[in-house]
Amino acid sequence: MSDFVLKVNGAHLHVSAPAEESLLSVLRDRLNLTGTKYGCGEGQCAACTVLLDGEPARSCLTPVSAAAKANITTVEGLEQDAKLSPVQQAFVDEGAFQCGYCTSGMVLCATALLRETPHPTQEQIVTYMDGNLCRCGTYPRIVAAVQRASQSPAKAGGQ
Amino acid sequence: MNLRDPLRDELAQHTIDDKPYWFRLDRRNFLKLFGGGLLVCLTDVPTWAQESGRTFGSHELPKDIAAWLSIAADGRVTVFTGKVEVGQNIRTSLAQQVAEELRVPFDSITMLMGDTDLTPWDMGTFGSRTTPTMGPQLRTMAAAARQMLVEMAARRWNADPATLTAADAKVTGSQTGQSLTYGELTRGEKLMKTVSTNVALTPATDWKIAGTAVPKVNGRDFVTGKHQFPSDIVRPDMMFGKVLRPEGFNATLISLDTTKAEKMPGVTVVHDGNFIAVAAANLSTAEHALSALHATWNVPTQPSNKDLFASFKQSSKTQPEDGGPEHVSGSVPQAMATAAIQLHRQYTVQYIAHAPLEPRAAVAEWANGKLTVWTGTQRPFGVRDELMAAFHIPVEQVRVIQPDMGSGYGGKHTGEAAIEAARLAKATGKPVKIVWTREEEFTWAYFRPAGLIEIGSGANRDGTLVAWEHHNYNSGPAAIATPYSVANQLSQFHPANSPLRQGSYRALAATANNFARESHMDEMAHAVEMDPLEFRMKNLIDPRLRAVFQAAADKFNWGQSKSTPQRGFGIAGGNDKGGYVATCVEIEINPADKKIGIRHVVQAWESGAIVNPDGLRNQVAGAIVQGIGGAMFESIQFANGRILNPHFAQYRVPRFSDAPQIEIVLIDRKDLPSAGAGESGIIGLAPAVGNAIFAATGIRLRNMPMASLDIAPKETASMFQSDHGTTQESLAYESA
Numbered sequence: 001m002s003d004f005v006l007k008v009n010g011a012h013l014h015v016s017a018p019a020e021e022s023l024l025s026v027l028r029d030r031l032n033l034t035g036t037k038y039g040c041g042e043g044q045c046a047a048c049t050v051l052l053d054g055e056p057a058r059s060c061l062t063p064v065s066a067a068a069k070a071n072i073t074t075v076e077g078l079e080q081d082a083k084l085s086p087v088q089q090a091f092v093d094e095g096a097f098q099c100g101y102c103t104s105g106m107v108l109c110a111t112a113l114l115r116e117t118p119h120p121t122q123e124q125i126v127t128y129m130d131g132n133l134c135r136c137g138t139y140p141r142i143v144a145a146v147q148r149a150s151q152s153p154a155k156a157g158g159q
Numbered sequence: 160m161n162l163r164d165p166l167r168d169e170l171a172q173h174t175i176d177d178k179p180y181w182f183r184l185d186r187r188n189f190l191k192l193f194g195g196g197l198l199v200c201l202t203d204v205p206t207w208a209q210e211s212g213r214t215f216g217s218h219e220l221p222k223d224i225a226a227w228l229s230i231a232a233d234g235r236v237t238v239f240t241g242k243v244e245v246g247q248n249i250r251t252s253l254a255q256q257v258a259e260e261l262r263v264p265f266d267s268i269t270m271l272m273g274d275t276d277l278t279p280w281d282m283g284t285f286g287s288r289t290t291p292t293m294g295p296q297l298r299t300m301a302a303a304a305r306q307m308l309v310e311m312a313a314r315r316w317n318a319d320p321a322t323l324t325a326a327d328a329k330v331t332g333s334q335t336g337q338s339l340t341y342g343e344l345t346r347g348e349k350l351m352k353t354v355s356t357n358v359a360l361t362p363a364t365d366w367k368i369a370g371t372a373v374p375k376v377n378g379r380d381f382v383t384g385k386h387q388f389p390s391d392i393v394r395p396d397m398m399f400g401k402v403l404r405p406e407g408f409n410a411t412l413i414s415l416d417t418t419k420a421e422k423m424p425g426v427t428v429v430h431d432g433n434f435i436a437v438a439a440a441n442l443s444t445a446e447h448a449l450s451a452l453h454a455t456w457n458v459p460t461q462p463s464n465k466d467l468f469a470s471f472k473q474s475s476k477t478q479p480e481d482g483g484p485e486h487v488s489g490s491v492p493q494a495m496a497t498a499a500i501q502l503h504r505q506y507t508v509q510y511i512a513h514a515p516l517e518p519r520a521a522v523a524e525w526a527n528g529k530l531t532v533w534t535g536t537q538r539p540f541g542v543r544d545e546l547m548a549a550f551h552i553p554v555e556q557v558r559v560i561q562p563d564m565g566s567g568y569g570g571k572h573t574g575e576a577a578i579e580a581a582r583l584a585k586a587t588g589k590p591v592k593i594v595w596t597r598e599e600e601f602t603w604a605y606f607r608p609a610g611l612i613e614i615g616s617g618a619n620r621d622g623t624l625v626a627w628e629h630h631n632y633n634s635g636p637a638a639i640a641t642p643y644s645v646a647n648q649l650s651q652f653h654p655a656n657s658p659l660r661q662g663s664y665r666a667l668a669a670t671a672n673n674f675a676r677e678s679h680m681d682e683m684a685h686a687v688e689m690d691p692l693e694f695r696m697k698n699l700i701d702p703r704l705r706a707v708f709q710a711a712a713d714k715f716n717w718g719q720s721k722s723t724p725q726r727g728f729g730i731a732g733g734n735d736k737g738g739y740v741a742t743c744v745e746i747e748i749n750p751a752d753k754k755i756g757i758r759h760v761v762q763a764w765e766s767g768a769i770v771n772p773d774g775l776r777n778q779v780a781g782a783i784v785q786g787i788g789g790a791m792f793e794s795i796q797f798a799n800g801r802i803l804n805p806h807f808a809q810y811r812v813p814r815f816s817d818a819p820q821i822e823i824v825l826i827d828r829k830d831l832p833s834a835g836a837g838e839s840g841i842i843g844l845a846p847a848v849g850n851a852i853f854a855a856t857g858i859r860l861r862n863m864p865m866a867s868l869d870i871a872p873k874e875t876a877s878m879f880q881s882d883h884g885t886t887q888e889s890l891a892y893e894s895a
Contacts, residue, residue: 018443038390038594039518040806042807044597092379098781099516100380125815126816130815131814136781137783
């Protein structure tokens, strides 16, 4: 077991875990931050996406030791002063979910995309997010939500 | 001479009979645990038997309002239903219907769903039954409650109830102008009234809340991560469990060495009957303990995808449940003999996986002899029964709670994870969480049945169908009867031995039967040299199916452009479970590498009065996208009791780049009862794509999935191609 101080959503959180334990398991099972989802544990579905210094990462394949120095953003950290981020708001406005299990990963991935490319084309959205699975098949609405967020007057990025 | 009960047939498709576990719980231990006298004898009555005669067997639905809804002193309305929310949006659509009949604002309603201690018994959330059955049930209770509130106000004011109106959560005297809120009337007391079924309901033409695009009720909780799915449940002092899976299906344990795992600090090992599992304070330790178990297994030789379809036909001959021909009229052999054109074709569908993004998960907790389990399931009451049977405990000692889950698509009718967590929780004395890995979900859940379908048809030169014969081996009877008007017809479902555990899947066998039928209709249209839409309309009387065909064709401009070798247009349609669907598809074929892409889909849909057009569009569009998987590339590969592609890297599911341009045309029949819409939207896509491919290439693809699978990793691609039961020319697939 090793001791870590993780910077999660701006807070410093102390946690003991084996260095090789996945960031996903540390967030969910040790810190009770269950907004980040387990979908496959193999980096194949992106439900577990978090942002490390603003870059999307599969937390299921990221050892906690590799995330110890990064600013970690999870879906719980996007809301500011009880106000949804533009991407979150756009997902609500477009109804871009059915069961909602992929939504955390989708929202974070879209947040990273808009930080990199503030006004992406549909093709850019599809290419960037093609690794994120939605088994309910709401992809067209998610694309529409990202486009809506890109037109939002508020700043789209997370951190 | 239809000797079969269609409801029984359908319910049989939803029932997964095999029990995953038997525990070596001896009677003495029971008595110690539960104090004796509580053992109940459970009879293993199949679900369909409980349902036959629509009496729900011992499960009579409560007739008193209080069982279904309550109104607190502050006016908050709580509605109780055993149905569960799995992404199909019934938490919103049912609340809309209650708000409508009760005359209260939508946001005053809280739906309490799928909790076996708090909600009336329910068979389960499947078969598109929520909207046609639970909708009217709750509307009836809400309308009766409104009437009761009016009568309560009338008594308070000593007024004639006819002079009072109920609106906006209060009762108002039309002459006096005095009013009382519902909360003031009930003061939070239960609404004790027995309700008859003939309560007048508000017609859809008068709907103000139902019928509108109310957004998903708790949408905000999904974008903030606040919503707790079953796998997110955390209990104080909770442990994590892992189950040792056999090396293959039907394996027997030869030896087990638990010494190393048992020496690990804080680890509990359980070996009980055929159940071997570990629990520890955190997931890492539980995983280490699992890998420290040393077991050897004997896995018997078992079938593979190869020869699957021939085996279905062979084993169907010895099935006791084969009920004989159905939907018989006229004489098929006589009509076939004189038909100018005859076609006989075989179609196949492979096993596919539901692969819900949230795998099976459960948290179990025993307190004072009572077991509480939070789990993802479409049948919380069914899981409760499984727990009662597994642990030999009476109904009052089990509670199953189903938090809105990461979907199921028909794949979560069973309670494996619940039983596993409960067994470990019993051993450790602490709450235990089990979350299946993706590989476990791909292997140890159950699959949509594979099937072989044979269709024979005969037509006159003018395009009149005169004979139709449809045989489905193993995949199921859903939507097996042709909706077309054919004087001489026969359909028959032939149960067969399935080498894999199989069960319910979105739309059941309607996808397979409709793929075969609508592909065949296209073949016959070409054989009689008619436009595929014109040929269908010539043989179709059902006005609802005609209407969706026409609506889809109009929106698509069907017939305006002719198919070319690079661009094909296809049409297909059908109906099942009260939903009518027609689908037009445009596919593109890359002339360089011959890869197929689905570019544009127009789908028309009608399922009676629309309860929520936004939720309905979401379901219908989602069904199209999900349907692309089974149509083009999803296929479970197996051999000798093992799944060969139990990972998303090997089992491809639809992605962003697979989603074509989708246009949905909704037909709102306010004059017809609302039917469910979560399933049948999936049945039009595959045959429409196959028909479009034929229109472009002249190649007829009769096996689902239709694409040759160079999109899969190399090692599985070769198996896909060699294991089709019937030969199929090879066309690759590319994303949109």
